[in-house]
Amino acid sequence: MRLVVPYSPGGALDALARIMAGKMSEILGQQVVVENKPGAAGNIGSAAVAQAAPDGYTLLCSAAGSFSINQFLYAEMPYVAARDLVGAFVMGRTSHVVIANKDLPVRSLKELAQYARDNPSRMNYGSAGVGTIGQIGFEAIKRGLGFSAEHIVYRGSGDVLMALMAGQVQAAMDVLPVYLPRIRDGSVRALAVGTAERSPLLPEVPTVAEASDLADFSVFTWWAVGAPAATPRNVVAKINVAGVQALAAPDVKEKFAAQGADPVGGSVDETIAFLAAETAKWRRFIEQAGIKPQ
Incomplete structure (x- = not known):
């Protein structure tokens, strides 16, 4: 077979x-x-x-x-x-997670949306490619919460992580396992997970549905x-x-x-x-x- x-x-x-x-x-x-x-x-x-x-x-x-x-x-x-x-x-x-640069002055998804509305020319996000789950999911969050952010495309999730840590992008939505070690050591900040229920790997991090008004949101x-x-x-x-x-x-x-x-x-x-x-x-x-x- x-x-x-x-x-x-x-x-x-x-x-x-x-x-x-x-x-x-x-x-x-x-x-x-x-x-x-x-x-x-x-x-x-x-x-x-x-x-x-x-x-x-x-x-x-x-x-x-x-x-x-x-x-x-x-x-x-x-x-x-x-x-x-x-x-x-x-x-x-496996879950997707919305993450932000650790120096960005936001600690929740709603704060990220407000920051983007207040700083439209400074807000961007990274993804591993057009049409990836992370890119489509982040676009759905943008539309649902009413903010703008420039899309920056990278070759893979590892490159997005490096750009996020370096401050070249402010946020991303990507597969959790790639980011988990850096979330745990504080190099990046987790704002929400995309699944309908919380991840056992990050039980303290709310779902997108919990952290926003997007009640039916489920991306993984x-x-x-x-x-x-x-x-x-x-x-x-x-x-x-x-x-x-x-x-x-x-x-x-x-x-x-x-x-x-x-x-x-x-x-x-x-x-x-x-x-x-x-x-x-x-x-x-x-x-x-x-x-x-x-």
């Missing part, structure tokens, strides 16, 4: 996929290998799975972009997620495993059972925690419903942010 990761080796998703491949190999009694097919923000590898034989031997292990977001960012897509892919299980998730990174849409339901169910069993294993939970990820799981029907809900949410956020397909 091939678990296709549509990004380069070495990232968080690649690490989680390799953990899953090892455990699913044990459970299924056959080898599950990770195959990296990077390019076009995940579209190349995702299309390869969508067009593969629907026999359960070629699976997609990817993030929200492949299943929900990219279709709203790219004018020409090589596949249609809702038509060409079926979700088997949600592998895991997640990873799911899917198959070609024509894959027989009993085969998808077998993949689901193996994946959920793998996620429940103590050693997998420990390894996920080391990557800052929470295992999820869920039935096939729950996974399909989750993907549909996330797709609708991201469509709304992207439309509100005014991001047009390129």
Whole structure:
């Protein structure tokens, strides 16, 4: 079995996929290998799975972009997620966090919004790229709280963190694990987490919904495993059972925690419903942010 990761080796998703491949190999009694097919923000590898034989031997292990977001960012897509892919299980998730430069005179999300309104020419924020969850999420916060901030694009989350610490940008919204050590040592300041509930890693930090008037706000990174849409339901169910069993294993939970990820799981029907809900949410956020397909 091939678990296709549509990004380069070495990232968080690649690490989680390799953990899953090892455990699913044990459970299924056959080898599950990770195959990296990077390019076009995940579209190349995702299309390869969508067009593969629907026999359960070629699976997609990817993030929200492949299943929900990219279709709203790219004018020409090589596949249609809702038509060409079926979700088997949600592998895991990790929170996003709104962070600020430690010298910025703000200690809450509302204070950040007020600072931006009072200093419109001085306010900016960084992200790891146009169309990333962090950028779309921050744009939704900007619109919801009524302030402006210039968007500065970096090559990755590590570069955003360095720019934030150096004062080159005032704020960001990005994946929590990258920033957690610097939040804990005081190098940057956490203002809110994007999930609907507080993160156990930062229980003292409120959610965006708690810290603002954005009651339904929920932004986080997640990873799911899917198959070609024509894959027989009993085969998808077998993949689901193996994946959920793998996620429940103590050693997998420990390894996920080391990557800052929470295992999820869920039935096939729950996974399909989750993907549909996330797709609708991201469509709304992207439309509100005014991001047009390129």
